[in-house]
Amino acid sequence: MSTESYTLEYADLDALDISRLNDPQGKQELASQVLSFVNKNGFFYVKGHGLTGDQIKRQYSIGRELFNLPLEEKLRCIANTEAGDFRGYKPRSTGELGARDNDERYNIPKFTPEHERSHPKLIQDHFDEIKEFSLHVHNQVLLPLLRLFAYVLEIDESYFASRHRYEARGLEYLRYMKYFPRTEAEDAAVNNIWAKGHTDYNTLTFLFHQPVSGLQVQTPEGWKYVKSFEDTIIVNVADALEFLSGGYLKSTVHRVIRPPPDQADKPRLGLIYFARPEADVELAPVESPLLQRLGLQSSTEDVPRGVTAEEWARARIAKDHRFRTGLDERREGEIIAGVHQKFYD
Ligand SMILES: O=C(O)CCC(=O)C(=O)O
Numbered sequence: 001m002s003t004e005s006y007t008l009e010y011a012d013l014d015a016l017d018i019s020r021l022n023d024p025q026g027k028q029e030l031a032s033q034v035l036s037f038v039n040k041n042g043f044f045y046v047k048g049h050g051l052t053g054d055q056i057k058r059q060y061s062i063g064r065e066l067f068n069l070p071l072e073e074k075l076r077c078i079a080n081t082e083a084g085d086f087r088g089y090k091p092r093s094t095g096e097l098g099a100r101d102n103d104e105r106y107n108i109p110k111f112t113p114e115h116e117r118s119h120p121k122l123i124q125d126h127f128d129e130i131k132e133f134s135l136h137v138h139n140q141v142l143l144p145l146l147r148l149f150a151y152v153l154e155i156d157e158s159y160f161a162s163r164h165r166y167e168a169r170g171l172e173y174l175r176y177m178k179y180f181p182r183t184e185a186e187d188a189a190v191n192n193i194w195a196k197g198h199t200d201y202n203t204l205t206f207l208f209h210q211p212v213s214g215l216q217v218q219t220p221e222g223w224k225y226v227k228s229f230e231d232t233i234i235v236n237v238a239d240a241l242e243f244l245s246g247g248y249l250k251s252t253v254h255r256v257i258r259p260p261p262d263q264a265d266k267p268r269l270g271l272i273y274f275a276r277p278e279a280d281v282e283l284a285p286v287e288s289p290l291l292q293r294l295g296l297q298s299s300t301e302d303v304p305r306g307v308t309a310e311e312w313a314r315a316r317i318a319k320d321h322r323f324r325t326g327l328d329e330r331r332e333g334e335i336i337a338g339v340h341q342k343f344y345d
């Protein structure tokens, strides 16, 4: 039976064909598209990104092999999430805590000398390929989108891009991820939630095609599935870009639930690129003629003034660490600079 035999309600998301950005008319049309959806919905698709299906499949193969390595080998590269640093390996929790933490992750930071760290041999063996893939996402997908958003906000087109220089310090990363199937009863005990509703804390998140349904986005009409297409990347706006854009671009709440019955017994692999501002960038709202005209200039109180991208991310990662490891029972609460992180089942 195919997934199509289960009727899933999908979110209606726009697709931006970024190969059209070099053509002035194309750019204008993409800008109108952004204006029509981005203040309502921070999820969209990107087409024309220049990565082949084969390149993406190869990254999934690396991820699959990586998680098949012996646990001790992966644990040698464990991430220091307690200190808010997500580079490296995060195991899944065992026992009771498995209910809130049932996935493995491996995050590979920017390929610059100051972010270097040791990796399993498997990663070293594919280093150049992973580097090329990551650099493509940063230079050919992230930066053009950031220029487009600046254009839409009628500000200097390099405003966001110049805060995301690849060579600068800043913990963005490519992530391999694996969720483990659970029995129906185990999933029922956690209301079928594989990853609780959350916003991401970076700039833009790029989710590469994989076939197992489960990702949902919160809309005014309730939770809707996000369909994954072979030739598109699913992109969502995250906290740092919401703050930098004065609340105009929305960091959208999403979650992962137990897949439909025909897919629920399979592991769910993910390949995700989390772009982040440079570490020292202050998450202050931009002054934008568009926002001024719309009466939206810095309308949000929910902006962490004086907080840098690094401080925001570290605070959220460390908080998540305390929840996953059972040190904190609740996920709600103040994060930093008076800004609250909200969670939704
Ligand atoms: O696995 C997915 O589809 C989404 C994962 C996610 O939201 C995250 O890791 O922040």
Ligand SMILES: [Fe+2]
Pocket: 198, 199, 200, 254
């Ligand atoms: Fe997320």
